[in-house]
Amino acid sequence: MHAKTTIMASPNFTKNCMWLNGKEESFGGNAxxxxxxxxxxxxxxxxxxxxxxxxWNIHVCSENNFPTAAGLASSAAGYACFVYALxxxxxxxxxxxxxxxxxxxxxCRSLEGGFVRWHMGNASNGSDSLATQxxxxxxxxxxxVIILVVNDKKKKVSSTSGMQRSVETSELxxxxxxxxxxxxxxxxxxxxxxxxxxxxxxxTMKDSNQFHAVALDTYPPAVYMNDVSHAIVDLIHCxxxxxxxxxxxxxxxxxxxxxxxLLESAVAETMALVDYFFPSNNSGNTVQGLPVxxxxxxxxxxxxxxxxxQKQDDGLLKYVIHTRIGEGAKExxxxxxxxxxxxxxxxxxx
Amino acid sequence: MHAKTTIMASPNFTKNCMWLNGKEESFGGNAxxxxxxxxxxxxxxxxxxxxxxxxWNIHVCSENNFPTAAGLASSAAGYACFVYALxxxxxxxxxxxxxxxxxxxxxCRSLEGGFVRWHMGNASNGSDSLATQxxxxxxxxxxxVIILVVNDKKKKVSSTSGMQRSVETSELxxxxxxxxxxxxxxxxxxxxxxxxxxxxxxxTMKDSNQFHAVALDTYPPAVYMNDVSHAIVDLIHCxxxxxxxxxxxxxxxxxxxxxxxLLESAVAETMALVDYFFPSNNSGNTVQGLPVxxxxxxxxxxxxxxxxxQKQDDGLLKYVIHTRIGEGAKExxxxxxxxxxxxxxxxxxx
Numbered sequence: 218m219h220a221k222t223t224i225m226a227s228p229n230f231t232k233n234c235m236w237l238n239g240k241e242e243s244f245g246g247n248a249x250x251x252x253x254x255x256x257x258x259x260x261x262x263x264x265x266x267x268x269x270x271x272x273w274n275i276h277v278c279s280e281n282n283f284p285t286a287a288g289l290a291s292s293a294a295g296y297a298c299f300v301y302a303l304x305x306x307x308x309x310x311x312x313x314x315x316x317x318x319x320x321x322x323x324x325c326r327s328l329e330g331g332f333v334r335w336h337m338g339n340a341s342n343g344s345d346s347l348a349t350q351x352x353x354x355x356x357x358x359x360x361x362v363i364i365l366v367v368n369d370k371k372k373k374v375s376s377t378s379g380m381q382r383s384v385e386t387s388e389l390x391x392x393x394x395x396x397x398x399x400x401x402x403x404x405x406x407x408x409x410x411x412x413x414x415x416x417x418x419x420x421t422m423k424d425s426n427q428f429h430a431v432a433l434d435t436y437p438p439a440v441y442m443n444d445v446s447h448a449i450v451d452l453i454h455c456x457x458x459x460x461x462x463x464x465x466x467x468x469x470x471x472x473x474x475x476x477x478x479l480l481e482s483a484v485a486e487t488m489a490l491v492d493y494f495f496p497s498n499n500s501g502n503t504v505q506g507l508p509v510x511x512x513x514x515x516x517x518x519x520x521x522x523x524x525x526x527q528k529q530d531d532g533l534l535k536y537v538i539h540t541r542i543g544e545g546a547k548e549x550x551x552x553x554x555x556x557x558x559x560x561x562x563x564x565x566x567x
Numbered sequence: 568m569h570a571k572t573t574i575m576a577s578p579n580f581t582k583n584c585m586w587l588n589g590k591e592e593s594f595g596g597n598a599x600x601x602x603x604x605x606x607x608x609x610x611x612x613x614x615x616x617x618x619x620x621x622x623w624n625i626h627v628c629s630e631n632n633f634p635t636a637a638g639l640a641s642s643a644a645g646y647a648c649f650v651y652a653l654x655x656x657x658x659x660x661x662x663x664x665x666x667x668x669x670x671x672x673x674x675c676r677s678l679e680g681g682f683v684r685w686h687m688g689n690a691s692n693g694s695d696s697l698a699t700q701x702x703x704x705x706x707x708x709x710x711x712v713i714i715l716v717v718n719d720k721k722k723k724v725s726s727t728s729g730m731q732r733s734v735e736t737s738e739l740x741x742x743x744x745x746x747x748x749x750x751x752x753x754x755x756x757x758x759x760x761x762x763x764x765x766x767x768x769x770x771t772m773k774d775s776n777q778f779h780a781v782a783l784d785t786y787p788p789a790v791y792m793n794d795v796s797h798a799i800v801d802l803i804h805c806x807x808x809x810x811x812x813x814x815x816x817x818x819x820x821x822x823x824x825x826x827x828x829l830l831e832s833a834v835a836e837t838m839a840l841v842d843y844f845f846p847s848n849n850s851g852n853t854v855q856g857l858p859v860x861x862x863x864x865x866x867x868x869x870x871x872x873x874x875x876x877q878k879q880d881d882g883l884l885k886y887v888i889h890t891r892i893g894e895g896a897k898e899x900x901x902x903x904x905x906x907x908x909x910x911x912x913x914x915x916x917x
Contacts, residue, residue, distance in 0.1 A: 389780060392742035426788045430739060434780035436773050437804045444794045454787045 218364075218506070218540050220294035221549075222279040222302045223556040230274035230561060237279050237295070239567030244277070252319045253300050260316070261307035270307065277302075278556035278563045282505075283364075283538060296320030297327035301546040314347050322380075330354050330545025332409050334402065337394075354542040357412050359480045361507075363487060364538040365495070367445045367473040379432060379439035379471060386436040393431055398424075414480055418466030421478060422453075425468040432471075441471050445495075445533045449475040452494050452526055456487070459520040484539065485512035493518050494526065495534050503536040568714075568856070568890050570644035571899075572629040572652045573906040580624035580911060587629050587645070589917030594627070602669040603650050610666070611657035620657065627652075628906035628913045632855075633714075633888060646670030647677035651896040664697050672730075680704050680895025682759050684752065687744075704892040707762050709830045711857075713837060714888040715845070717795045717823040729782060729789035729821060736786040743781055748774075764830055768816030771828060772803075775818040782821075791821050795845075795883045799825040802844050802876055806837070809870035834889065835862035843868050844876065845884050853886040 233244040233254075244250055258271050279298065281291050300317040303309075317324035325346070326335050331353040338346035383390050401420050408416040432439040446469055453467045465479040465487055479487055489512040492501040522528075549555075558564055583594040583604075594600055608621050629648065631641050650667040653659075667674035675696070676685050681703040688695035733740050751770050758766035782789040796819055803817045815829040815837055829837055839862040842851040872878075899905075908914055 388747050389739045389742060389777065389784075392739060392746075396742075397738050423786050426786065427739065427784050430780040430784035433783060434739075434777050436769075436776065438776045438797075438800060440797045440800075443797075447788075447790045447793075450788060450790075 218281075218283045218294075218538060219543065220279060220281045220291070220298040221554075221556065222277065222295075222298040224275055224277050224299075224302045224306050225557050225561045226270055226273040226275045226306060227561055228273050230276055233274050233276075234561075235277045235279075236563045236566075238281060239563060239565055249296070249320045250299070253296065253316055254303065256316045256319060257300060257303045257307060257309060257313065260304075260309045260311075260313075264307075264309055266307045266309070275303075275306075276557055276561040280556060283366075292321040293323040293327045296324035297546060300324070301328060305548055312347070315344060318343065318346070328546045330543055331356060332542065334406065350545075351406055351409055354544055357409065357542070359412075359482070360542055361479055361481050361484050362538075362540045362542070363477040363479065363484065363491070364540070365449060365475040365477065365491065366535045366537065367443065367475070368533055368535045369443065369445075369473050379435065379441070382437075382439060383431055383435040387431050387434040389434045390431045393427055397427060415463040418463045418478065421466040421468050429469060441473065442469050443473045445529070446473045446475060448529055448533075449495070452490065452521070453477070455521045455524050455526040456490060456517070458524060459517060485510045486514050486517060488512070488537070488539070489514035490517065490521070491534075491537065493528065494521075495529050496531050497534060499531055502534050505536060505538045507539045507541070509539055568631075568633045568644075568888060569893065570629060570631045570641070570648040571904075571906065572627065572645075572648040574625055574627050574649075574652045574656050575907050575911045576620055576623040576625045576656060577911055578623050580626055583624045583626075584911075585627045585629075586913045586916075588631060589913060589915055599646070599670045600649070603646065603666055604653065606666045606669060607650060607653045607657060607659060607663065610654075610659045610661075610663075614657075614659055616657045616659070625653075625656075626907055626911040630906060630915075633716075642671040643673040643677045646674035647896060650674070651678060651898075655898055662697070665694060668693065668696065678896045680893055681706065682892065684756065687748075700895075701756055701759055704894055707759065707892070709762075709832070710764075710892055711829055711831050711834050712888075712890050712892070713827040713829065713834065713841070714890070715799060715825040715827065715841065716885045716888065717793065717825070718883055718885045719793065719795075719823050729785065729791070732787075732789060733781055733785040737781050737784040739784045740781045743777055747777060765813040768813045768828065771816040771818050779819060791823065792819050793823045795879070796823045796825060798879055798883075799845070802840065802871070803827070805871045805874050805876045806840060806867070808874060809867060835860045836864050836867060838862070838887070838889070839864035840867060840871070841884075841887065843878065844871075845879050846881050847884060849881055852884050855886060855888045857889045857891070859889055 235242045235244040235247070235250065254275075261271060262268070277299065279295055281294060283291065296319075297314075297317045299320065300313050304313045314325035314328050317328060323335070325348040326333050329348060329350040332351040333348045334351050335348045336346060338344070340346070401424055405417060405420045407413075408420065429442055432441060450467055453465050456465060457463050464483045465477050468476050468478070470476065477487065488501075488504070488509040493514065495502070497503070556564060585592045585594040585597070585600065604625075611621060612618070627649065629645055631644060633641065646669075647664075647667045649670065650663050654663045664675035664678050667678060673685070675698040676683050679698060679700040682701040683698045684701050685698045686696060688697065690696070751774055755767060755770045757763075758770065779792055782791060800817055803815050806815060807813045814833045815827050818826050818828070820826065827837065838851075838854070838859045843864065845852070847853070906914060
C-alpha cells in the first residue's frame with residue numbers, strides 16, 4: 218500500500234496546483250499543505266538551495282492505491298510522500314518527519330520503513346514528537362497484513378477532530394496515556410525484536426480496543442467501528458480460540474476497516490475464513506495486492522461455527538488488500554513512473 | 568415497567584416449581600434462585616417464622632411486562648420481586664436487598680422506588696454493597712422515560728459474564744472506579760435533589776458512554792451497543808444541539824436498547840423525532856405504557872437533517888415503552904391480581 222507523488226516546479230506555473238487521485242483540489246485554501254510547503258522552503262533556504270526555484274509555483278500530483286478518508290491513514294501517507302518529494306525537489310537534507318507532522322500528526326510514522334515507533338516527546342509544541350525505526354521490514358519478512366475494507370460511506374468523524382475532542386473530554390484517555398501506553402510500547406518493541414507473534418498480537422488487539430474505548434468515552438462519543446468491524450473481531454477471537462494459539466491480530470484505525478496482522482503461514486486459511494464468513498456475491502472477495510493461495514478451511518469453519526460465530530450477510534466487505542510491512546519513502550528515478558507530463562499536467566485524471 | 572410475582576407454599580407441592588412469563592423453568596438447577604430461597608429461609612428462622620411453612624415446597628409464577636435478557640435489567644427486577652414476595656410469604660422483616668443481590672447484583676437497586684443509589688461498600692464479600700433511596704418518585708414527577716427496544720436477537724454476552732471479564736482484564740475500569748464514578752455519583756445526586764435536568768442528563772450520557780468504553784476495553788471485548796444504538800446517540804446529540812439546550816439524555820445498559828430520560832414537556836416532540844428518523848412500516852412505532860400526545864416536529868426534523876443526521880432504514884426498532892420513574896416493590900393484596908390458581912398452577916401459560 219502506498220501513496221505516490223510527483224512534484225514539479227516551474228517559472229511558467231501561474232499558481233500552485235494539486236491533483237489528488239486525478240481530481241484537482243484547492244491548494245491555496247489548504248492550510249496544512251501551505252504550512253508544509255512553507256516549512257520545507259524555510260529549511261531549503263537554510264540549506265542553501267537556489268533562491269530562484271523557491272520562488273516558482275509547484276504542481277503536485279498524488280495517488281493512493283487505497284481508499285481516502287476511510288481510516289486507512291491515507292492523509293498520513295499522502296503528507297509523508299508530499300514532504301519527502303518536496304525535500305528531494307529542493308535538496309533539503311536531514312529528517313523531515315517533523316514537517317510532515319504539520320500536515321497530519323501520524324505522517325511522521327510513514328517516512329521510515331519497517332516497524333516504527335512514534336515518540337510522544339516532551340516539548341509543548343510537539344517538535345520532539347517524532348517517529349524512529351524499530352527494525353527494518355527485512356527483520357520480520359514473515360509478517361503479512363490483510364486489510365478488510367468494509368462497505369461503508371465516508372467516515373463521519375474525521376480522525377483529527379475526533380482525537381482533539383478525546384483529549385478535551387475523555388477522562389479515560391489520561392489514564393491510558395500515563396499508565397497503559399508506555400508499558401505496551403516497551404512490551405511490543407521487545408516482541409518485535411524477538412519476532413514473538415503471540416505477544417505482538419495480544420498487545421495489538423488490546424490497544425486497538427482501548428483506543429476505540431477512549432473514542433467512545435469522548436463527549437459526544439466518536440464511534441469509528443461498526444457492526445461489521447465487531448463481527449470481524451468476533452471471527453478473529455473465535456479463530457484463535459479454536460486453534461488454541463494466536464494466529465491473527467486485528468487493529469482498527471479511525472474507521473471501520475480491519476487491519477489484520479498475521480504470519481505468512483496463516484494467510485491462506487485466514488482468507489478462506491473471511492470469504493466464508495463475510496461472503497461477496499455468495500463467494501470470495503476481491504483481493505488487491507499480493508496473491509493468496511487457495512485453502513480448504515472446512516474443518517476450521519465448522520469448529521468456529523460450533524463456538525457460536527455465524528456466517529454474515531452477503532456483501533459487507535468492499536474488497537480485501539493483502540500486503541506486507543512497507544519499506545518507507547523512496548525516490549522513483551525512472552521518469553516513466555512520473556504522474557505529471559512535461560508541461561506539468563496530470564497524465565491521468567479521475 | 569415491572570416484574571410481578573406470585574409465590575405459594577403448600578404441603579401438597581411435591582417439588583419447587585417456577586414459571587417465568589408462562590414457561591416452566593428449572594428451579595432445582597438454578598443456583599441463584601436456590602441461594603435466594605435458602606437465605607430468606609435462614610432469616611425467617613431467625614425472625615421466628617413457623618418451622619412448618621419453611622418445610623413446604625413453593626410454586627413461583629413471575630411475569631415481566633418488558634423483554635427478558637435484552638439488557639433491560641429483567642433479571643434484576645425479577646430477583647428483586649422474587650425475594651420481596653418470599654419475604655412477605657415468610658413474614659421476614661427488615662431490608663432484604665442484600666439477599667436479592669445473590670440472584671442478580673443489580674437487583675438490590677430494584678426494591679426501593681424513585682431514584683436509588685447503589686453503594687459500592689467496603690466488605691470483600693459485598694455484604695455492604697446495598698442500594699438506598701435518594702428521593703422518592705414523587706420528588707421529580709416530570710421525569711419521564713422512553714425506552715427504544717432495538718430489533719435484535721438475544722444479547723450475545725450475558726451482563727454478568729461480561730462484567731466479570733471487565734474486572735479481570737480492563738485497565739481502564741480501575742481508573743473509572745477510583746476516579747470517575749465517585750465524583751459523578753456525588754454530582755448526579757445533587758442534580759436529582761435540585762431537579763437540574765441538564766446536569767443530570769450530561770452525567771447520565773457520559774457515564775453510559777464510559778461504561779461501554781470499559782466494556783470495549785475488556786479482552787476479548789464485550790460489545791453491547793450496535794449500529795442502531797449509536798444512531799440513536801447521534802439523534803439525541805443532534806436534537807440537543809439544534810435546541811441549544813439539553814432536552815433528552817440516553818443511557819444503554821448491557822444491550823442495544825436505548826433508555827431515554829426526558830422531562831414530560833419533551834416527550835411528544837422526542838417521540839415524533841424517533842418516529843421520523845427510526846420509522847416502522849414507514850410510519851410511527853408501537854408505544855407501550857403511557858400514551859404519547861401527537862406533535863408536529865417538522866421544523867426540528869429539518870434542523871436536525873441540516874446538521875447531518877439522516878433518516879434510518881425502516882424497522883430498526885421493535886417497539887417503544889413510555890413510562891415514569893417507578894414506585895418500588897409493592898404487595899398486591901387483591902386476590903384478582905394473583906398469577907397462580909388456588910391449586911398452585913399458572914393462570915396463564917405462554
